[in-house]
Amino acid sequence: MADLDSLPPLRDVADRHGLRARRSLGQNFLFDENLLDRIVSFSGDLSNAHVIEIGPGPGGLTRAFLRAGAQQVTALEKDRRCVAALQELSEVSNGRLEIIEADVLEADLPRLFTQPPVIAGNLPFNIATEVLMQLVESGMPIAHMLLMFQKEVGHRIAAQPGSKSYGRLSVLVQWLCAVEACLDVPPEAFVPAPKVSASVLRITPRSCPLYPAQINHLRAVTKAAFGQRRKTLRNSLGTTFADPVSALEAAGIRPDLRAEKINIKGFCALARVHQDIVGTDI
Numbered sequence: 001m002a003d004l005d006s007l008p009p010l011r012d013v014a015d016r017h018g019l020r021a022r023r024s025l026g027q028n029f030l031f032d033e034n035l036l037d038r039i040v041s042f043s044g045d046l047s048n049a050h051v052i053e054i055g056p057g058p059g060g061l062t063r064a065f066l067r068a069g070a071q072q073v074t075a076l077e078k079d080r081r082c083v084a085a086l087q088e089l090s091e092v093s094n095g096r097l098e099i100i101e102a103d104v105l106e107a108d109l110p111r112l113f114t115q116p117p118v119i120a121g122n123l124p125f126n127i128a129t130e131v132l133m134q135l136v137e138s139g140m141p142i143a144h145m146l147l148m149f150q151k152e153v154g155h156r157i158a159a160q161p162g163s164k165s166y167g168r169l170s171v172l173v174q175w176l177c178a179v180e181a182c183l184d185v186p187p188e189a190f191v192p193a194p195k196v197s198a199s200v201l202r203i204t205p206r207s208c209p210l211y212p213a214q215i216n217h218l219r220a221v222t223k224a225a226f227g228q229r230r231k232t233l234r235n236s237l238g239t240t241f242a243d244p245v246s247a248l249e250a251a252g253i254r255p256d257l258r259a260e261k262i263n264i265k266g267f268c269a270l271a272r273v274h275q276d277i278v279g280t281d282i
């Protein structure tokens, strides 16, 4: 009986199913199984894990999760051609792989699991940030996420105050999650090669946000502060607060600093001041 180790190379599977990459679906496939195993290793012990994989394509990451011993993998794929290719993998998975033809942006993810899942994917770059923010802000129970982003976006998500990459995305994601940069993947690892490198991040939702704040107010102050990041905060916050200097001082922040110098604790303090001034409903 066929098993995972006797599967044909991924490239052959893609060829046999006519899986020429479609740009409209953000398709850049990974065929190097050593690299795929390395990516999956950042998820740690998977023996009790339910993995929800977004966009499995011809099944490279899916194979790696199954090889690593994942208890269950549910793969959500929008492209019907890939669903057919994944069927062969399902047949050698001992019932561990379920394939669902679906658009992740419309899927009811909480219906798919009973225990907090690992959410994984080499996502199309153009929807990766949207998918991440939906997952992070949904508050659904998630063990961790192992996701691939365009390198520049990955570095923004993981950036620390004071760096050029530090911005609104860093604050909002790190406020709710612990972020670990795992590895960068060069363009030539993909078929076809994209113009830019990718980064794999492991993102683990916190049991509660890092500091108290209401998300709409945190969104409002970070939007204004980073929207004009070259200005000092007393200037960039001019349309958000009638008296930005008093608001910044109430939050314990020097008004002559720029947004990139303010840590998450500072932005949360400013969000609370914003809430006190404008009220809860925004």
Ligand code: SAM
Pocket: 025, 026, 027, 028, 029, 030, 031, 054, 055, 056, 057, 058, 059, 060, 061, 076, 077, 078, 079, 082, 102, 103, 104, 105, 121, 122, 123, 124, 125, 127
């Ligand atoms: N995981 C595979 C790999 O590493 O080779 C494929 C990665 S490719 C960058 C992205 C995959 O996501 C493609 O298979 C594409 O069809 C799928 N996809 C694109 N948009 C999607 C969506 N909205 N919902 C689910 N899958 C999607």
